[in-house]
Amino acid sequence: MKNLLEFILIHLVEHPEDVSIEERENGDTTEFIIHVHAEDMGRVIGKGGSVIHAIRNISRIRAVKEGIRARVIVEDQEPTQQASEDQSSETPSDET
Numbered sequence: 001m002k003n004l005l006e007f008i009l010i011h012l013v014e015h016p017e018d019v020s021i022e023e024r025e026n027g028d029t030t031e032f033i034i035h036v037h038a039e040d041m042g043r044v045i046g047k048g049g050s051v052i053h054a055i056r057n058i059s060r061i062r063a064v065k066e067g068i069r070a071r072v073i074v075e076d077q078e079p080t081q082q083a084s085e086d087q088s089s090e091t092p093s094d095e096t
Contacts, residue, residue, distance in 0.1 A: 001062050001070055005032055008055060013040035029069040044074060
């Protein structure tokens with residue numbers, strides 16, 4: 001299932017190197033948490049959620065074939081270390 005989601009996503013986004021999928025067991029359900037580059041969030045979600053809805057439908061079909069319960073979640077990409085360093089360098093110093 002994880003391979004299927006990864007295959008779909010890397011062909012959908014502009015930054016395939018930033019695609020990662022985390023797999024978590026939550027009781028009898030397997031959660032697949034999708035992380036993509038911030039610029040690719042719109043591509044993954046789609047207009048009115050149409051793309052993520054289609055991805056979830058495909059994953060639901062695959063889950064039935066594998067005999068599992070699956071849930072696909074899209075999460076924002078964690079801020080990079082570079083972004084936090086940029087913000088800290090912009091803070092004004094206390095010069096008097």
